[in-house]
Amino acid sequence: MLLPAMVEDYVSADAAVRVIDAFVASLDLHQLGFERARPKMTGRPGYDPATLLKLYIYGYLNNLRSSRKLEQACLINLEIIWLTCALRPDFKTIADFRRDNPTGITGACRSFVRFCRKMGLFAQAVASIDGTKLRAAASRRKVMTKEEVTAETIKLDARIGAYLTAMECRRCDGNQRHQRQADQAGAAGVGEAESPARGTDGTL
Secondary structure, three states, rough: OOOOOOOOHHHOOOOOOHHHHHHOOOOOOHHHHHOOOOOOOOOOOOOHHHHHHHHHHHHOOOOOOOOOHHHHHHHHHHHHHHHHOOOOOHHHHHHHHHOOOHHHHHHHHHHHHHHHHOOOOOOEEEEOOOEEEEEEOOOOOOOOOOHHHHHHHOOOOHHHHHHHHHHHHHHHHHHHHHHHHHHHHHHHHHHHHHHOOOOOOOOO
């Protein structure tokens, strides 16, 4: 069986990942408060925050809620490979992006929910943030008052903030678990090295 030569061929025209790509491209990341939105003229360039934001939004829509899972997905998930142009940020880079840009991520997620509502996208789906479900409105003609917009903004920001906090707690738990495993492996190695060799009859 012949496979398509381009990753583009694996991503359908109506795939949700294309919505994420178009949405992030429409944002002014510098205005939203993202660090390094405007790269410096000197030094080694870092990852474009737009790329990491796309990865983060994809992860939140698809229940990939740990930096290590997102790192792995960058290697095997064709939609993410297309979305990130085959870049492979490690879990620490992904976690640092979330830690360094809480204000920008909150604003972007809030805008994304409203963007989906306005365009009538994901009408039957739900955008889940920290276990709380936000249903997109089916009607594009829905008009919200200024007071309703303010109340919704406060509610969305609180939910997104709780989601970011939960992500950070999961990162810390993962780091502690990996450290314990490393310590146990190291202790086992030391024990084996210090044990005297014994013959088949159990004698030293």
